Amino acid sequence: MEQVPVKEIPLRDVILTLQTYGRAGLRGWPWLLLGALLLGGLQAWRVNQEAVFYEAATVFVVNKQQSGGNALGSVLGRFGLGGGAGDTGHSPKRVMAFATSRQLLHRLLLDTAELGGRHDLFINHLIEQSGFAEEWKLQELYGLDRLSTNQLDSLSRQERSLLKMVYAYLTLDPEKPIQKDISDETGMLTITARTRNEALSIYLSTALYHYLSDFYTEESTGQSLASVERLKARADSLLTEINRAEYQLANLADTQLSLTRQRDQVRRLQLQRQVNIATLAYGEVVRNLETAKFAMDGFTPFFQLVDAPFSPLRPAYPQPLKAGIRWGIIGALLAFLGLCAVFLYRNIMHSDD
Known part of the structure; x- marks a missing residue:
């Protein structure tokens, strides 16, 4: 098949055309x-x-390495209990993903906070001090502008809708009330709160850090901690069994003046064997329990606060x-x-x- 030759456009023509359009x-x-x-x-x-905004930044680090995680997994695995969520490590991105999770922010919003010398739910402080009641026309939408209780199950349908609106504002609004950043060079994590009130920004930034550290630690060690508790319960059960068998053995010796009867001898041997077996099992469980406790400390996330905001904050005026x-x-x-x-x-x- 014969190819059609491509006509080349001279560079001079291109420049002249651009000049023509530029002058036009x-x-x-x-x-x-x-x-x-x-x-x-x-x-x-x-x-x-x-509006004028106030930005409050909290800087912190989270340990990445875990020591002893494999040891704990092997110890708990021998009992069929599993190694827990700590085996996944503590990635900074994973930590930051929890900062704006619905469950964490609901805990923060529904908790009591003291701002301006008044105790109230933090969500009510946020609505009042940011002027959202009038801006969002909450009375027209829901017939209320505050929540009456901190129990999620006890909230009315209108109050739940208001809670969802505030959550959407914190996570999706163009004002970016919550900003997250991870430094590639230092590995430091930063949570910045940006609100229309200075005290509100400081509280939101610092409280979010504390809630994140507690929430992430709970999520990371919850399954492993439950496994350790099951080991502890097993140890307590074995100790109770040992005490009961030893008491029965002592009672048998006290109530029999002479252990010449074969039936009494058999019973004595049975109790002694039960004590020995339970004692060996108890010692093994206690050893593994202490190893598990020590190993679990190796992958429990450690949050270290580097920098916390304090007043006065420099206002960010519109430009x-x-x-x-x-x-x-x-x-x-x-x-x-x-x-x-x-x-x-x-x-x-x-x-x-």
């Missing part, structure tokens, strides 16, 4: 100015309406000028592209004529 766009400079003023002015006005300049340039560029498109359309229509 620049000739319409009033439209460029209008586009810059419209889009830049609109964005500057929008940014100027934004309408910066936004106006940036979007003004974008507006001028869009107007320029529009003029070039009009010029191209006219050339095509004239060439057809």
Whole structure:
């Protein structure tokens, strides 16, 4: 099959064409100015309406390495109990994934906090001090602007909807009330709270760190801790069995003046054998239990606070000028592209004529 030769366009023609379109766009400079003023002015006005925010950052580290995890897994595996969730390690990304989980934030929102000298649910403080009751028109939507109890099961349908709205605000809103960051160089983790109230930002940042450390530790060691508790229960059961057999053996010796009867001798041997077997089993379980406790400490996550926020915080004011300049340039560029498109359309229509 014969190939059709591709016609090459000289570089000079390309440059001349670009110059032609550039001059056509620049000739319409009033439209460029209008586009810059419209889009830049609109964005500057929008940014100027934004509230003042306060950012509070909490910096911490979590140990990555685990020592003794394999030992615990082998010890518990001998009893068919499993090694627990700690075998997966403590990845910083995995830790941060829990920071905005629904269960963790629900615990935080429904807990009591003292802000401004008043004790109330944290979600009520957040709604009140951020002005969301009026901004979100909560009374019109749900007929309430606060929660009455910290028990999730006791919340009404409207209160549950309000709780979901606040959770969505913390995790999805463009204001980014909760920001997470992991430093690739140092491995430090940062949780930044960004709200419209200084005390609210400080409390949200520090409380989220404490809730995260407790929640993640509970999740990481819960299964292993339950396994250790089962070993402990087994040890207690064996000890009770030993005490009972020893008591029966002593009682048999006290109640018989002479152990010459064969039946008494057999009973004595049976009890002594039961004590010996239970004692050996008890010693093995206790040894494994202590090993398991020691090994579990090796993969229990350790949170170390590096930096905590404190007042006064520097307010983050809106920057309408910066936004106006940036979007003004974008507006001028869009107007320029529009003029070039009009010029191209006219050339095509004239060439057809």
